[in-house]
Amino acid sequence: MKTSALTYTETIERETASIRSRVAGVVDERQWKHAAPYISAINRLKKEKNAVILAHNYQTPDIFFGVADIVGDSLKLAQEAAKTKAGVIIQAGVYFMAETAKILNPDKAVLIPDREAGCSLAESITAKDVLLMKEKYPGVPVVSYVNTSAEVKAVSDICCTSGNAVKVVNALGASRVIFLPDEYLARYVASKTDVEIITWKGRCEVHEKFTPEYIRELRAEHPGVTILAHPECAPDVLSECDFVGSTAQMSDFVDEKQPPRVILITECSMSDNVYAANPKLEFIRPCQLCPHMKRITLEKILHSLETMTHEVVIDPAVSAQALRSIERMLEIGR
Numbered sequence: 001m002k003t004s005a006l007t008y009t010e011t012i013e014r015e016t017a018s019i020r021s022r023v024a025g026v027v028d029e030r031q032w033k034h035a036a037p038y039i040s041a042i043n044r045l046k047k048e049k050n051a052v053i054l055a056h057n058y059q060t061p062d063i064f065f066g067v068a069d070i071v072g073d074s075l076k077l078a079q080e081a082a083k084t085k086a087g088v089i090i091q092a093g094v095y096f097m098a099e100t101a102k103i104l105n106p107d108k109a110v111l112i113p114d115r116e117a118g119c120s121l122a123e124s125i126t127a128k129d130v131l132l133m134k135e136k137y138p139g140v141p142v143v144s145y146v147n148t149s150a151e152v153k154a155v156s157d158i159c160c161t162s163g164n165a166v167k168v169v170n171a172l173g174a175s176r177v178i179f180l181p182d183e184y185l186a187r188y189v190a191s192k193t194d195v196e197i198i199t200w201k202g203r204c205e206v207h208e209k210f211t212p213e214y215i216r217e218l219r220a221e222h223p224g225v226t227i228l229a230h231p232e233c234a235p236d237v238l239s240e241c242d243f244v245g246s247t248a249q250m251s252d253f254v255d256e257k258q259p260p261r262v263i264l265i266t267e268c269s270m271s272d273n274v275y276a277a278n279p280k281l282e283f284i285r286p287c288q289l290c291p292h293m294k295r296i297t298l299e300k301i302l303h304s305l306e307t308m309t310h311e312v313v314i315d316p317a318v319s320a321q322a323l324r325s326i327e328r329m330l331e332i333g334r
């Protein structure tokens with residue numbers, strides 16, 4: 001990748017001052033002097049190219065506050081991708097999110113700054129695996145988490161995200177559903193519905209690292225703390241927490257309830273971003289990095305815009321089938 005040597009100037013300092021103040025608590029001076037010239041260049045080029053940057057809540061604060069036009073959980077990013085009028089979409093997130101944006105915008109250029117930004121859940125299952133499950137359980141509807149490939153979505157009946165999984169499962173009106181591929185999210189959904197859930201063995205490599213012992217230790221060390229967790233964590237971890245929700249639902253909970261001491265049991269950058277927006281709250285920030293999300297950097301976003309790479313390409317037949325599953329989910333909403 002070509003790296004442009006960018007320097008921090010007084011003009012850049014002035015141009016980016018309002019962003020600097022938003023990230024002051026989570027980006028130090030040295031990091032800022034490196035980031036600001038990229039933020040300035042990306043924001044300029046984005047306008048020239050009529051591009052929009054969709055950034056997931058796990059993106060680092062320089063991206064999240066500096067260059068993103070839309071931020072949110074997987075569901076919000078899909079909803080916004082379906083509405084955008086921009087000519088070019090840059091996905092600051094992982095590959096399945098970029099594929100979802102492309103499926104919803106087959107005629108637009110959808111770019112991912114690093115095509116290796118994968119996801120352990122998406123990699124845990126293939127379309128062939130889904131077809132075998134369908135053979136084993138004939139007539140049972142298949143709900144696929146959006147953390148899957150376009151091919152898996154294409155052979156599913158409907159998609160869901162962690163923000164609407166229970167609602168999607170209940171909306172099917174079936175007594176049994178196949179819920180793929182996240183075993184833990186499936187077990188969380190099963191605990192919230194009477195529908196029988198048949199699951200797969202996929203795991204998020206980030207959330208599976210948290211243990212119930214660790215949550216108990218955190219609670220003992222930080223009396224009065226409110227602990228929020230993502231439903232990709234194991235059930236015995238979730239049962240130690242005070243609130244379970246998607247990344248956006250955790251962020252909304254903090255914005256609305258303003259718990260004085262808070263811990264988010266999820267990816268590191270999410271805590272930085274929610275803390276930056278709520279600097280008066282005390283955030284204890286235990287950290288598990290998603291190596292895939294962290295592949296996306298300001299340098300790569302700038303390179304992506306300059307060179308219009310890496311364009312997401314999906315077989316049109318697969319894309320049309322996958323669109324059905326995504327649109328059914330969007331009709332149900334959050």
Ligand code: 13P
Binds near residue numbers: 057147162230245247
């Ligand atoms: P959300 O849909 O909650 O944003 O989660 C996506 C994800 O990849 C969590 O690990």
Ligand code: SF4
Binds near residue numbers: 119121206267290291
């Ligand atoms: Fe996938 Fe887990 Fe990373 Fe989310 S945090 S993108 S589920 S590996």
